[in-house]
Amino acid sequence: MNIKTNPKPMIPWIGVAPEVTFGAYRIFGCEGRVGTDIILAAMEMAFNDGMDIINMSLYGGPAFKNNPMAILGEKLIAHGMNIAGCAGNDGAQGVSMIADTALGDSATSVASFDNAYGSHFTVSYAGGKYPYNPSVAWGNSRPIELPGTTMLFPLFDKSGVLQNGCDAADYTGLDVKGKVVLLFGDLTRCGSIARGNIAKSLDVAGVLAVSTPFGMALLSGIADLPMASLESRGGEAIIAAYKKHPKNVLGWSKTVSSVMVEGGGAPADMSSYGVDGDLRSKPDIGGPGGNIYSAYPRAKGSYALLSGTSMATPYYAGAQALYYQLTKSKPSGLNVRRVFKNTATISKNWGSKTYTSAAKQGAGLINVWNALTTTTHASPDHIDLLDSANLRKTQQITIKNVGKKTETYTLSHTPADALNSYSKGNVFPHPRPIIEADYASVSFSANKVKIPAGKSVKVTITFIEPKAGDDKQFPLYSGYVVATPATEGSPSVHVPYIGLKGDVRNMPIMDTDLGLPALVVTQANGTVINVPTPNFVFNFKTAAPTVVVRYGSHTPDGTIRVHDAKTKNFLGYVFTSWWGAAFGPTGRNANLDANGKYDARQYDWRGDVWAAANATAPIQLGPGSYNLVVANQKRLTKGAYPGDYEVFDLGTIVVSA
Structure with missing residues (x-):
């Protein structure tokens, strides 16, 4: 296979954007955290330069299929290009955090599976050696180098439970100077940057975070502080050894060694x-x-x-090019995606007997050999059942025999985990969904079908929602419809499905558990205070009313509306230089930001409004009394205001100048 790279990046604004050639096929890849405008320009430039495949390993927030990148991607795919985008590394943030770079119907969103083996540096303690993963800030290829006299300090509380180090109070009265602190690595509580800053202020020698529930987490870390993640089993072994002999010291390898990775072969936790x-x-x-x-x-x-979906996405793009090369054809990106999805390996949770949710692994782990040897196609390549109120109960799939002889297929159903994010009546989804055995019932118009070579048959499938699972907790259920050929050794094919039990119109959008949305005051010196009373008087030159919002769920139209307090007339949408006009499709917030604080949006309003959705520029309001309203459209509704919206009236403000 002829593989070569163009050493000169095509797009100078993106961290990495090389051209790779697989035989006759050209792949354009880009990596980094950049703005939407730059991503759109990169996609267009790659298309104009004749690229066959775009590999978008870019960070992006959760969104809808009508986001600008998805719309452009669909247009490029319609003209012959194939687009793959990373699913994102926000597994610690909970459901519906899929990145927006491959949300088009024809683009491919790629999840990450952990490699079964890895080459890692190791840390030794009390005779045992344990692999670790250095933080990004420290450098993935840079071993941790500390004196062989460095001692370990597990951050236990008074009852002996390992703490996460998210609060400076965790260290009260403890002597950690010059020691490596062992922390509980639950990233749903705070990020590694926040923990690193606290630890560094106490002059620790380094930080080791024990991953949960397994594997080795990818830590951001902070500069000049040795930080790394440990596997769960490694952390447990170290803690047990510490309790026997707390004066043991740590040793650090200078070279990597090959180890079997905890969680390897299963969907990556991140x-x-x-x-x-x-x-x-x-x-x-x-x-x-x-x-x-x-x-x-x-x-x-x-x-x-x-580690990351940025590693998985180029694998998929390269596999696609190899498929074209070996089959001496170039089907559309949608068709080759169907082949790969049909023949992927459905994965179980690591150490479990149940299959991972399709909302985590998609159709499963790509299996190029199966894709090349299959004689069966099943379409469509996925089934969206939507929610209980809009349940697509009856679906059809087409099974095509592309082999050279008649084949008999047996139809079956493989259920997968359901994900519950609202089990405690919370309005913001759990960072780690609770796994439930909420399985749909699936029946077929025919349990067996006989298909001549080159022919196809349509099979009607009937879905009944799971009996288990509380519809007021909105569990996501999923599974796979499987067609197995009778010929021994022929790969079976499958189609994943996902549904939501409950009415998504009732799913909370704003995080009212935190008292949001709320109106606060940003003063000229940057100080933020709560608005003390209704009819608070503002002067836009010295203080700005700030609307704080935190989305726990997507909304097709997230708005902050301004009304005349006396006439009740709608004047427009809040407009800020950072967020722009406050309307339109909006994805949910992450649980925590990089500093370990609750992620939220702040609209510092200085009087500019966007008068209508089709306006071309903001206008400035003068002195007067205004009513601010946060209104978010409920999903799968027509968008009639206010009936189809979750509405919060923030009260009246008075502007003096």
Whole structure:
């Protein structure tokens, strides 16, 4: 196979954007955290330069299929290009955090699976050796180098429970200077940046975070502080050894060694969950993305062990090019995606007997050999059942025999985990969904079908929602419809489905558990205070009313509306230089930001409004009394205001100048 790269990046604004050639096929890849405008420009430039495949390993928030990148992607795909985008690394944030770069119907959203083996540096303690994953800030290819006299300090509370180090109070009265602190690595409580800053202020020698529930987390970390994640089993072994002999010291390897990775072969814990804002089945498929030995900048060692959906997505793009090369054809991206999804390997949870939700792994782990040897196609490549109020109870799939002889197929159903994010009556989804055995009932118009070579048959499928599961907790249920050929050794094919039990119109949008939305005051010096009384008087030159919102769910139209307090007339939508006009499709917030604080949006309003959705520029309001209203459209509604909206009236403000 002829593989070559263009050493000159095509798009200078993006961190990495090389062209890769697989035989006759050209792949354009980009990696980084950039703005929408730059991503759109990169996609268009790649298309105009004749690229066959775009690999978008870009960070993006959760959204709907009508986001600008998805719309452009669909247009490019319609003209012959194939687009794959990473699902995102927000698995610790809960459901519906799928990234927006591949949310088009024809684009492919790629989840990450952990490699079964990895090359890791190791830390030794009390005779045992344990692999670790250095933080990004420390450098993935850089071993931790600390004196062999460095002692370990597990951050226990008074009852002996390992703490996460998210609060400075966790260290009260403890002498951790010059020691490596062992923390509980639950990233749903706070991020590694916040923990690192606290630890560094106490002059610790380093930080080891024990991953949960398994594997080795990818930590951001902070500069100049050795930070790394440990596998859960490694952390448990170290804690047990510490309790026997607390004066043991740590040793650090200078070279990597090959180890079997905890959680290997299963969907990566950090890989983002679907579904998208339209309750569609995303991600589409998974690729190897955990513990991947990858190219890296020469100044940083040329190679590094990396993890993320940014590693899985180029695997899928390369597999697609290889498929074209070996089949001597170039079907559309949608058709080759169907082949890969049909023949992927459905994965179970690591250490479990149940299958991982399709909202986590899509159709499963890509299996190129199955894709090349299959003689069966099943379409469509996914089924969106939507919610209880809009249940698509009856569906059809088409099974086509592309082999050279008549084949008999047996139809069956493989259920997968249901994900419950609202089990405690909470309005913001759990960062780690609760797994439930809420399985749909599936029946077929025919349990067996006989299909001549080159022919196809339509099979009608009837879905009945799970009996288990509380519809007021909105569990996401899923599974796979499977067609197994009678010929021994022929790969079976399958189609994933996802549904939501409950009425999504009743799913809470704003995080009212935190008292949001709320109106606060941002003063000229940057100080933020709560608005003390209704009819608070503002002067836009010295203080700005700030609307704080926190989305626990997607909304097709997230608005902050301004009304004349006396006439009740609608004047427009709040407009800020940072967020723009406050209307339109809006994805849910993450649980925590990079600093370990609750993620929320703040609209610092200085009087500008966007008068209507089709306006071309904001206008400035003068002195007067105004009523601010946060109104978010409920999903799968027509958008009639106010009936189809979750509405919060923030009261009246008075502007003096």
